[in-house]
Amino acid sequence: xxxxxxxxxxxxxxxxxxxxxxxxxxxxxxxxxxxxxxxxxxxxxxxxxxxxxxxxxxxxxxxxxxxxxxxxxxxxxxxxxxxxxxxxxxxxxxxxxxxxxxxxxxxxxxxxxxxxxxxxxxxxxxxxxxxxxxxxxxxxxxxxxxxxxxxxxxxxxxxxxxxxxxxxxxxxxxxxxxxxxxxxxxxxxxxxxxxxxxxxxxxxxxxxxxxxxxxxxxxxxxxxxxxxxxxxxxxxxxxxxxxxxxxxxxxxxxxxxxxxxxxxxxxxxxxxxxxxxxxxxxxxxxxxxxxxxxxxxxxxxxxxxxxxxxxxxxxxxxxxxxxxxxxxxxxxxxxxxxxxxxxxxxxxxxxxxxxxxxxxxxxxxxxxxxxxxxxxxxxxxxxxxxxxxxxxxxxxxxxxxxxxxxxxxxxxxxxxxxxxxxxxxxxxxxxxxxxxxxxxxx
Amino acid sequence: xxxxxxxxxxxxxxxxxxxxxxxxxxxxxxxxxxxxxxxxxxxxxxxxxxxxxxxxxxxxxxxxxxxxxxxxxxxxxxxxxxxxxxxxxxxxxxxxxxxxxxxxxxxxxxxxxxxxxxxxxxxxxxxxxxxxxxxxxxxxxxxxxxxxxxxxxxxxxxxxxxxxxxxxxxxxxxxxxxxxxxxxxxxxxxxxxxxxxxxxxxxxxxxxxxxxxxxxxxxxxxxxxxxxxxxxxxxxxxxxxxxxxxxxxxxxxxxxxxxxxxxxxxxxxxxxxxxxxxxxxxxxxxxxxxxxxxxxxxxxxxxx
Numbered sequence: 001x002x003x004x005x006x007x008x009x010x011x012x013x014x015x016x017x018x019x020x021x022x023x024x025x026x027x028x029x030x031x032x033x034x035x036x037x038x039x040x041x042x043x044x045x046x047x048x049x050x051x052x053x054x055x056x057x058x059x060x061x062x063x064x065x066x067x068x069x070x071x072x073x074x075x076x077x078x079x080x081x082x083x084x085x086x087x088x089x090x091x092x093x094x095x096x097x098x099x100x101x102x103x104x105x106x107x108x109x110x111x112x113x114x115x116x117x118x119x120x121x122x123x124x125x126x127x128x129x130x131x132x133x134x135x136x137x138x139x140x141x142x143x144x145x146x147x148x149x150x151x152x153x154x155x156x157x158x159x160x161x162x163x164x165x166x167x168x169x170x171x172x173x174x175x176x177x178x179x180x181x182x183x184x185x186x187x188x189x190x191x192x193x194x195x196x197x198x199x200x201x202x203x204x205x206x207x208x209x210x211x212x213x214x215x216x217x218x219x220x221x222x223x224x225x226x227x228x229x230x231x232x233x234x235x236x237x238x239x240x241x242x243x244x245x246x247x248x249x250x251x252x253x254x255x256x257x258x259x260x261x262x263x264x265x266x267x268x269x270x271x272x273x274x275x276x277x278x279x280x281x282x283x284x285x286x287x288x289x290x291x292x293x294x295x296x297x298x299x300x301x302x303x304x305x306x307x308x309x310x311x312x313x314x315x316x317x318x319x320x321x322x323x324x325x326x327x328x329x330x331x332x333x334x335x336x337x338x339x340x341x342x343x344x345x346x347x348x349x350x351x352x353x354x355x356x357x358x359x360x361x362x363x364x365x366x367x368x369x370x371x372x373x374x375x376x377x378x379x380x381x382x383x384x385x386x387x388x389x390x391x392x393x394x395x396x397x398x399x400x401x402x403x404x405x406x407x408x409x410x411x412x413x414x415x416x417x418x419x420x421x422x423x424x425x426x427x428x429x430x431x432x433x434x435x436x437x438x439x440x441x442x
Numbered sequence: 443x444x445x446x447x448x449x450x451x452x453x454x455x456x457x458x459x460x461x462x463x464x465x466x467x468x469x470x471x472x473x474x475x476x477x478x479x480x481x482x483x484x485x486x487x488x489x490x491x492x493x494x495x496x497x498x499x500x501x502x503x504x505x506x507x508x509x510x511x512x513x514x515x516x517x518x519x520x521x522x523x524x525x526x527x528x529x530x531x532x533x534x535x536x537x538x539x540x541x542x543x544x545x546x547x548x549x550x551x552x553x554x555x556x557x558x559x560x561x562x563x564x565x566x567x568x569x570x571x572x573x574x575x576x577x578x579x580x581x582x583x584x585x586x587x588x589x590x591x592x593x594x595x596x597x598x599x600x601x602x603x604x605x606x607x608x609x610x611x612x613x614x615x616x617x618x619x620x621x622x623x624x625x626x627x628x629x630x631x632x633x634x635x636x637x638x639x640x641x642x643x644x645x646x647x648x649x650x651x652x653x654x655x656x657x658x659x660x661x662x663x664x665x666x667x668x669x670x671x672x673x674x675x676x677x678x679x680x681x682x683x684x685x686x687x688x689x690x691x692x693x694x695x696x697x698x699x700x701x702x703x704x705x706x707x708x709x710x711x712x713x714x715x716x717x718x719x720x721x722x723x724x725x726x727x728x729x730x731x732x733x734x735x736x737x738x739x740x741x742x743x744x745x746x
Contacts, residue, residue, distance in 0.1 A: 033449060040448075108482055114493040114708060124501035131505045131607065135512045138576060138585050342576060342584025343602050348613060354502050355495075355610065367491040370483025377484060388458060392451050399448030406741040 003053065003066065005433075008426045014069035015419030018045055021072045022412040029400045030409075037218030039077045039398040041210050046073040077210040083394045084217060088224035088231075090387040095225030095268035097380040103171050103275040104373045107285060110163035113366045119160060120362060122153045123296075127354035134347035137335040144330050150312070154324040157293055161321035164286050172276035175269060178226065181259050185226060185243070188219050189256045195219070196238035197254045203237040227265035244269065281372065286321070288365045293320035296358040303349045304328075307337035449740075456733040463726040470719045473710045480708050489707050496704040503697045506608055510690040513606035513616045516573050517683040520618055523571035523578065524676045527623070530568065531672060534561050534639060535665050541646050542657040548649060555646035562639045563591055569620040579620035588620045595627020595636045608689040616682060618675055623668070638664045 004010075022043045032038040050065035057064040112118045129146035136142050178184045195216040202209035220241070223229055227244035234240055234253060243250035244265020248257040264270055274280045297313035297320060304312040312334075314327035328334075336343030353359075473479055483490040540546070541554040566589040569579050576584040582602030589597065597620060604617040625634020628641065642661050645653040 108484060111483060113483055114480055114490050114497065120494045120497060121501075124498055128501060128505045131509060135509060135606065136574070136576075336582065338582065338602060340582035340584075340600055340602050341586075342580070342604055343582035344605065348605060348607055351505075351607065352611065355498055359498055363491050363494045366483050366494060367487045370485075370487030370490050373482070373484035374487060388454070391454070393445075395448050395451040395454070396446045399446075399450045401446060401448040403741040404446075406745060410745065 003051065005430070006426075007051065007066070007068065009423060009430075011067070011069035012419050012423040012426060014048055014071065015422065016416060018043070018070040018072055019412045019416035019419055023409065023416065025075060026405050026408045026412060030402065030405050033400040033402055033405075037214050037221070038400070039079045039210070039214050039217075040400050042076050042078065044073040044076050045070050047071075075208055075210060077208075077213060078398050079213070079217070080394065080397045083390060083397065084220075087221065087387070087390045087394055088229055090383060090390050091221060091224040092228055092267040094380065094383040094387050096266060096271040097376060097383050099171075099174075099268045099271040100275070100281075100376045101373070101380050103167055103271070103282065104369070104376055106167035106170070107164055107282060108369055108373050110160055110167075111366055111369060118366075119153070119156055120359070120366070122149070122156055123359060123362065124354070125149050126153050127351050130347045130351040133333070133335055134344035134351060137344045137347065138341050140330060143333045146333065147326055147328070147330060150326045154313070154326060157289070157321045157324055161286060161289055164282055164289070168276050168280070168282040168286075171272045171282075175272040175276060178269065178272075179259055179262070185223070185250070186256070186258045188223050189241070189243075189250050189258050192216060192219050192223075192239075192241060192251045193254045193256045196251065199237040200253075209237075225268055227262070227267040227269045285365065285369060288361075288368070289321045290319060292358060292361040292365060293324050295361055297324060299353055299356070299358060300350055303346055303353075304334050306349075307334055307339070307346060309334035309346075452736060456729075456736065460726070460729050460733060463722065463729050467719070467722045467726055470715060470722055473715050474712070474719060477710050477712075478708055479710045493704060493707045496700055496707060500697065500700045500704060502610065503693055503700055507690060507693045507697065509606045510608050510686050510693060512574075513608065513614060514683065514686045514690065516578060516604070516606075516616045517679055517686060519571060519573035520578050520616075520679050521676065521683060523568050524618070524672065524679060527565060527568045528669070528672050528676065530561050530564050531635065531665065531669055534558060534642070535662070535669065537561075538642055538657060538662055538665060541642075542654065542662065544654060551646045555643045558639060558643045558646065562636065562643070565624060565635060565639065566591055566595075569624050578617060581617065581619050581621075589624065589636075595625075595629070595640070597621040597624065597626050606686075608686065608693075612689075614682060614685060614689075616686075618679060623672065623675065633664050633667070635668050638668060 022045065025041050025043045029040055048068045048071040051068050053064045053066055055061055055063050113120060115121065126146075126149050129142075129149040133139075133142050133146050176183075180186070195212055199209050199212050199216070202212065216239070220229060220231060223241070223243070230242035232240040232242075236253075238253040239251070240249045240253070241251040243260075244262045244267070246257075246260040246262055246265070248260060250256065250258060250260075262269060262273065265273070275282055277283065294315065294317065297315050301311040301313055304310075309328075310332055311327050314323075314325050316323040335347045336345050338345075472481065480486055480489055480493055537554050537557055541551055541558075546554070569588050571578055577586065577588055577599065578584075580586055580588045580599030582604055583599045584604070586598050588599040589595065599619065599621065601619055601621065603615045605613040605615050607613045621634075623634060624636045625632040627636045631637060638661065642657065642665070645656045645661060
């Protein structure tokens with residue numbers, strides 16, 4: 001069996017087509033160089049099946065194979081699944097820590113320490129108020145000033161408590177808005193389910209839906225900041241996504257199960273649950289603030305009542321910070337046990353509380369908030385750096401390098417030109433055969 | 443294997459480095475502008491705790507200083523009144539010595555007795571001395587006049603102690619009760635000033651030998667005892683004033699050192715921070731410059 005005269009032209013044509021596809025892919029890469037979540041693609045070229053020439057093709061009578069050019073074997077997506085896992089684990093940590101920094105920052109700012117406007121400064125003014133009163137027990141204006149300072153202190157305490165409560169409520173509200181039906185999680189889950197469907201049908205028709213994979217991976221990256229993900233490949237192009245500690249997978253093939261109850265999902269949602277929880281960090285600050293307020297009110301009251309007078313502060317046990325109020329009028333302020341107009345033993349005893357237990361309790365609350373905050377901030381910076389490192393490695397694999405694409409562009413363009421030249425060569429050869437052969441002597 | 447460097451890596455690295463440099467610069471700028479090293483507890487939790495304590499100590503020290511000032515004023519008023527009381531008693535003693543001479547006739551003695559009565563009134567008036575509208579000799583009944591002028595000699599104040607706190611746990615009693623010096627008059631027969639003065643006046647007006655004997659004997663002796671007591675009380679008040687003055691000086695020093703410490707914990711070290719600022723600014727600008735030139739160049743510039 002002979003070889004077709006036109007085999008070489010076919011080979012050149014394959015070369016032209018393959019180089020053109022490679023150029024197309026390069027152009028797609030260049031166009032998406034800045035697209036978030038895009039993975040570099042490449043046309044995998046391979047020699048096309050050779051033409052078998054039976055016995056007698058070569059000297060000595062053996063058979064041979066004649067190359068028939070090149071084919072595009074596949075359009076491959078440059079992606080490393082292991083790096084995706086690392087990325088998602090870090091994104092989850094960062095999501096949680098960023099939410100914590102945001103939540104604690106509200107508390108820290110509300111404290112306004114160290115400074116002239118914080119509770120500690122007001123507490124000092126309150127003690128000074130008692131000393132001023134001890135210096136001039138007869139003076140009504142001093143009593144009035146003391147009561148106003150005390151009221152200011154009570155107001156600041158209840159403002160601080162309500163700002164802490166607000167921080168906690170906001171965390172709760174954010175959690176609800178993310179997890180409600182039709183919220184962020186729900187929407188992303190729906191999209192993933194749709195992409196599962198699209199990818200499955202693409203695969204059935206034999207295509208490789210690289211860009212759909214990219215979109216799905218990007219959604220998984222986003223979800224991973226919210227909670228811990230476990231992604232299982234179901235084999236038919238679809239995936240199953242486990243979300244936090246939800247009982248049922250969030251997405252399985254094309255089925256979405258959401259909303260679901262979460263208790264410790266980790267990630268941003270985990271932190272939000274913790275911040276909003278009645279046993280969480282903010283709640284513990286509030287109970288420490290309440291304990292401090294109660295300690296303050298009780299120690300002042302105990303001395304104030306030692307002469308048989310009324311309590312100076314009133315409060316509801318368990319919610320002291322928000323309910324603290326001055327319970328006496330100007331005339332009822334007890335300055336001494338004897339009642340003599342110049343005596344000041346009660347005022348002196350209360351003033352001597354300065355620097356005592358209540359002051360220390362408050363200072364320890366402030367330093368606890370400060371330590372928690374600086375820990376959270378440092379961990380966040382760490383997680384950010386680690387995420388950056390993973391992202392760098394992922395980009396190293398999946399990112400588009402314009403220099404590389406330019407080089408490929410030149411390479412494939414030259415390949416195309418050369419294939420075209422091969423085509424021309426065959427054309428000229430055939431021209432000789434067709435148009436000039438058999439014209440001897442004409 | 444060498445790492446493929448892609449454009450997104452380069453631009454992200456540049457951006458995050460710029461962001462970090464910018465953050466550092468912003469923090470330094472905040473420290474310079476506010477003059478505070480500590481603006482939030484998380485800047486330095488331990489330092490914040492220290493700053494809160496120091497602020498408490500400082501406010502306490504300032505308050506103790508105010509207490510000392512008030513106490514000193516009180517002691518000064520007390521001292522002045524006691525000086526005048528001593529002068530009055532000494533004048534009374536002169537008159538007594540003079541009036542005890544039998545060479546004085548009834549008319550002269552009557553005149554001396556009248557002056558003694560006047561001095562008694564002055565004594566009471568001095569015992570009613572005030573500081574800032576408060577009676578300093580009335581114990582803790584500072585709004586009650588200790589003695590009414592006129593015939594009634596009963597002390598209306600009490601024996602309470604007026605104290606000022608001049609340091610943590612240190613309180614000083616700053617008052618002297620007039621009762622211990624002037625007493626309750628003749629009715630009480632307590633041998634205090636008013637009792638003695640009234641007796642002297644009576645004895646001067648009396649014409650018996652016993653009166654003259656009393657003038658020269660018991661009256662003079664009792665007056666001298668009271669003068670000794672006055673001197674002792676003045677010494678006590680003087681000692682209190684000295685103690686307050688010393689405490690004031692110590693508190694001034696303490697305030698200065700606390701302010702200094704607080705400033706070390708809280709305030710920005712300007713020289714150091716300015717050096718940091720210029721270093722960080724230079725780093726930021728070179729990061730910008732490097733970023734700009736890296737981002738601009740690519741193979742595209744060299745292909746034709």
